[in-house]
Amino acid sequence: MIIRIADNGCGMTENVKQKIFDPFFTTKPVGSGTDLGMSISYQIIEKHGGQIKCISAPLQGTELIIQIPVQMKSA
Ligand SMILES: Nc1ncnc2c1ncn2[C@@H]1O[C@H](COP(=O)(O)OP(=O)(O)OP(=O)(O)O)[C@@H](O)[C@H]1O
Numbered sequence: 022m023i024i025r026i027a028d029n030g031c032g033m034t035e036n037v038k039q040k041i042f043d044p045f046f047t048t049k050p051v052g053s054g055t056d057l058g059m060s061i062s063y064q065i066i067e068k069h070g071g072q073i074k075c076i077s078a079p080l081q082g083t084e085l086i087i088q089i090p091v092q093m094k095s096a
């Protein structure tokens with residue numbers, strides 16, 4: 022199963038893109054959030070044996086591609 026989510030927001034520099042899955046990495050003002058959204062998402066998807074990839078460029082928006090295996094593993 023593949024889920025693709027795209028926006029037409031501010032996008033990210035290459036430098037930011039490489040850090041978005043790190044716990045507590047943020048480009049927002051300190052104290053404005055938990056700064057855990059992307060890292061928790063990464064961990065949940067990884068536990069399901071899936072992958073999350075990010076395509077983004079400044080001023081061009083962001084696309085997140087989530088791939089999760091659907092087939093049950095045999096016991
Ligand atoms: N759709 C997006 N467009 C541009 N930058 C993004 C996007 N999603 C995440 N980011 C970048 O990744 C960083 C980490 O995202 P994450 O959701 O983990 O924390 P946050 O958004 O900073 O804080 P919180 O979700 O707690 O408000 C953001 O600070 C931002 O720099």
Ligand SMILES: [Mg+2]
Binds near residue numbers: 058059
């Ligand atoms: Mg967030």
